[in-house]
Structures are given as C-alpha cells and as structure tokens.
Amino acid sequence: MEKPEAPKERVEALLQDKLEDGSVRCNVCQRRCTVPAGGRGWCKTRLNSEGKLYSLTYGKVSSVSINPIEKKPVYHFLPGSQWLSLGSLGCNFRCPGCQNFGIAHMTGPVNTFYASPQDLVDYAKKNSCIGISWTFNEPTLWFEYTLDGARLAKEGGLFTNYVTNGYITEESLSLIAPYLDVYRVDVKAFSSEGYGKVANAPDFEGILSVTEKAKDLGIHVEVVTNLIPGLNDDAGQLSGIASWIAKRLGEDTPWHVTGFHPQFKLSHVRPTPPSSIQRALAAGEGAGLRYVYVGNVPGHPRQNTFCASCRALLIERYVMDITKNRMKDGACPECKETVFGKFSY
Ligand code: SF4
Numbered sequence: 001m002e003k004p005e006a007p008k009e010r011v012e013a014l015l016q017d018k019l020e021d022g023s024v025r026c027n028v029c030q031r032r033c034t035v036p037a038g039g040r041g042w043c044k045t046r047l048n049s050e051g052k053l054y055s056l057t058y059g060k061v062s063s064v065s066i067n068p069i070e071k072k073p074v075y076h077f078l079p080g081s082q083w084l085s086l087g088s089l090g091c092n093f094r095c096p097g098c099q100n101f102g103i104a105h106m107t108g109p110v111n112t113f114y115a116s117p118q119d120l121v122d123y124a125k126k127n128s129c130i131g132i133s134w135t136f137n138e139p140t141l142w143f144e145y146t147l148d149g150a151r152l153a154k155e156g157g158l159f160t161n162y163v164t165n166g167y168i169t170e171e172s173l174s175l176i177a178p179y180l181d182v183y184r185v186d187v188k189a190f191s192s193e194g195y196g197k198v199a200n201a202p203d204f205e206g207i208l209s210v211t212e213k214a215k216d217l218g219i220h221v222e223v224v225t226n227l228i229p230g231l232n233d234d235a236g237q238l239s240g241i242a243s244w245i246a247k248r249l250g251e252d253t254p255w256h257v258t259g260f261h262p263q264f265k266l267s268h269v270r271p272t273p274p275s276s277i278q279r280a281l282a283a284g285e286g287a288g289l290r291y292v293y294v295g296n297v298p299g300h301p302r303q304n305t306f307c308a309s310c311r312a313l314l315i316e317r318y319v320m321d322i323t324k325n326r327m328k329d330g331a332c333p334e335c336k337e338t339v340f341g342k343f344s345y
Contacts, residue, residue, distance in 0.1 A: 010054035013046055014144055015171055024053040028143045029092045030167045030206045044106065045090040045141050058145045060112040062103045063087040063136045066127055070320040072135065072163050072184050073256050073295050075305060076341025077220050079315055080322045083161065084124040087136025088112070088145075092167050094200035095188075096265035097228055104137045117149040121156040130345075131159030131181070140168040143176070150179035165199070166207035173210055173217075183214040183221045189232040190240030197231045212248050220342060221249055224256040224295075225280070229269055233276040235283065242280075242287035251288045252308075252340035257281070259296035272296075291340065309337035 015027040022037040026046055033041040035048040045057045064086045069077060071085075089112065091104040098104050115123070124132055132153050134146045139162050150160045161182035162168075187207065188198045195204040215221050223245055227233045238257075245253050257280035259272040277294055281302065284292035290308035294300040298319050305315040305327075312334040316324035326333050330343040 010047065010049075010056050011058035011144055013053040013055050014147070014175070015169070016053040018051060022048075022051045024048045024051065026053055027169055028172050029138075029140045030169055030203075030210075031092055032169070043090045043092050043141055045088075055142065055144050057088045057090065057142045059114045059116060060088050060142070061086050061115050062089055062110050062112050063100075064115075066129060068320050068322075069131075069133070069161070069182075070317065070322070072133060072161065073224065073258075073293070073320075074161065074182055074184050074220075074222050074254075075256075075293060075315070075317075076222065076254050076291065076339070076343075077161075077182050078130065078159070078342055078345065079325065081130045082128060083131045083133045083159075084120065084127065084129045085133045085135045086115070086120070087134070087139075088142045089137060090141045091138045091165075092141065093138070093165055095198060096200070097198070097226075097260060097262075097269070098264055099261075100136050101264045117145065117152045120149050121152050121158060124153070124158055125156065129158070131161060133161040133163055133182075135161075135163035138165055138167070140164065140172060143168075143172055147176050147179070150176055154179045166211055167201065168210055169206075170210055170213055173213060177214070177217045177219060180214075180219055183211070183219045184224065185211050185214075185221065186224050186226070187211075187241050187244075188225065190237040190244070194232050194237055198228060208244060208248070215249050215253075222254040222256065223249070224258060226258045226260050227272045227276045227280060228260045228266065229272060229276060231269075233272070233279060235279055238280050238283035239286065242283040242289055242292075246287040246289055251290050253289070254291040254293060254340075255284055255289055256293045256295050257284070258294070261296065305339070307332035307335060307337055307339070310335040314339065 017025040026033045159181040163184045166185040189195045195201045294302035303317040
C-alpha cells in the first residue's frame with residue numbers, strides 16, 4: 001500500500017448532539033462525552049470546533065497487515081481465509097495490560113499514513129484478501145471511516161470484521177450493521193469492579209446488550225476473554241461470562257479464553273497459569289458452551305475444533321495456521337452434525 005501523508009483536514013463526526021452552550025455530545029461510543037467548545041472527547045480523537053464535532057483520525061492508518069482470520073481470533077467464519085487488518089489511533093478504554101498501548105493510548109509520536117476507503121478495498125483485492133478487519137485499536141474511534149470502508153467493501157464483494165471492545169453505542173452499531181459480517185468482541189470481566197481493573201471502564205452492561213443486538217441483527221459474533229491472573233480469572237466472573245454467552249448469544253457461540261502476556265502497566269503480573277485456563281474451560285462446559293477455545297498457548301489441544309456432538313477432530317490448528325481441516329460441507333464428516341458458522345461462500 002502506498003503511504004501518502006495523512007490529510008490535515010478533519011471530517012465532521014456522525015451521531016453528535018449540539019447543546020445550547022456550544023458543547024456537543026458524542027454518541028459514537030458509550031462514554032457519550034459532552035465535549036466543550038474547543039475541547040476534545042475522552043478519546044482525544046474528536047474535536048469540538050465552533051460547536052461542531054470532528055473526527056481527527058479519518059483515514060489515518062497506524063498499522064496494517066495481512067493475516068488469516070484465526071489471528072483475530074475468529075474460528076467459525078471462513079477458516080484459513082486471508083484478511084486485510086488495519087488500525088488507527090486512540091481508544092475509549094485504558095487497559096493497563098494493553099497489547100497495543102503505543103497506538104491505543106498514544107503514549108508517544110506514532111507514524112500514520114492516509115488510505116482512502118477505496119484504497120482499502122483495492123489493496124485487499126490486490127492481495128487476495130476476502131475481507132477487511134478493523135483491529136489493533138478500537139474501531140469505533142474512527143467510526144466514520146470504518147462505515148465508509150465497510151460500505152465500499154460490501155459493494156466490492158468483500159467481508160468485514162470489527163475487532164472491538166464492545167463499547168460502541170446501539171446507534172453506531174445500527175448504522176454499520178448492514179455492512180458488517182463479523183463482530184469479534186472482548187468481554188473482559190463480568191462485574192463493574194472487574195471492568196474497572198482490566199479496562200478502567202466505568203460500566204459493562206452496555207457491552208453485553210450491544211453484543212446481543214449484534215447477534216440479533218444477524219452478525220457473526222465470537223467472544224474473547226483474556227485471562228489476567230487475579231483480575232478476571234476467578235470462577236465467579238468466568239461462570240458469569242460463560243452463562244451469559246450461553247443464554248443470550250447461544251450455546252454455539254465460540255468463546256476464546258486467551259493467555260495473558262505481562263506487559264505495559266501489568267508487566268509485574270505473571271502469565272496466565274494452566275489452572276486459570278482449566279477454570280475457564282470448566283466454566284464454559286458448565287454453561288453448556290459447545291465451542292470453547294484456548295488461545296496464546298501454542299500446541300494446546302483446545303486450539304482445535306471438535307464436533308460438538310461426537311467430539312471428532314474437525315479442524316486442527318497450530319497458533320494461527322490450520323494444519324488439518326476435515327470438515328465437509330460445513331459439517332462433521334463422521335456424524336454429519338452441522339457446525340455453527342460460515343464455512344463456504
Ligand atoms: S468516541 Fe467515545 S470517547 Fe471519543 S468523544 Fe465520542 S463518546 Fe467520547
């Protein structure tokens with residue numbers, strides 16, 4: 001992809017309410033900031049200039065790569081397919097263990113380049129990608145750009161994927177839903193206290209309800225919980241997440257429990273021990289979830305997909321590579337049980 005300089009101009013923000021005193025309410029994410037004249041929102045990527053809110057990151061790309069969809073991780077939507085992944089700047093959370101804190105928390109200067117929505121589609125096609133993932137930083141933050149990109153992607157026959165912390169508002173999701181195929185959402189904890197610790201987020205119920213809406217709208221949903229020792233890996237929170245998935249999203253919904261790598265402000269915390277992973281697997285089984293995966297533990301047998309009915313091995317993985325795929329027409333080759341997800345197009 002060519003890397004022209006990012007444009008200086010700003011783009012008028014969607015979903016803003018003008019208030020009487022010149023401030024503006026932003027309704028793109030659940031923080032719903034009231035931004036005073038001349039000020040920026042909590043995320044720093046939205047500016048109130050003379051009573052109008054502008055996005056400052058439209059088309060500003062900080063990171064780009066091409067990977068299999070397994071890297072997100074998404075395991076039940078066209079396994080093994082290549083996707084264009086890209087991210088920008090900023091976040092509406094402040095996770096102390098953030099894997100991408102440089103771009104998400106903007107802790108120092110970050111190089112960006114400009115790519116138009118059409119550039120994304122062209123680049124994805126040129127590189128044999130079947131879809132575009134907005135990832136690396138929270139995609140809601142450059143909502144206007146992802147919406148334009150998703151529209152063009154669908155027109156161009158590509159699939160689309162949000163890798164999100166789920167703090168998007170229902171209004172934003174409603175706008176982008178017609179152009180969104182996959183919603184890969186983090187559920188980081190199952191209490192306000194837990195969310196405060198792992199994300200510095202004020203609440204979490206809205207994350208659950210918007211995810212349920214995504215499911216209701218027919219978007220493919222997969223859930224990830226990164227297990228951070230002592231913060232979110234107790235049996236109560238894990239059971240809460242697993243039960244909510246089973247009851248509100250469905251027992252077929254994949255749940256990825258991933259190992260934590262100590263870094264950033266949690267570099268003193270130990271990596272996820274096997275006992276935490278076992279607790280999460282037990283919570284998933286107790287809730288009746290049919291597809292629970294273990295991530296960030298190379299060689300772990302629960303990277304693989306097993307038939308939920310006869311337990312036959314269906315897809316064997318190593319990290320993000322598929323090493324064997326025995327599925328036949330979206331079903332188990334042994335007992336013919338249909339597997340949840342999309343396996344052909
Ligand atoms: S996107 Fe969220 S954090 Fe940023 S200004 Fe809007 S409501 Fe605030």
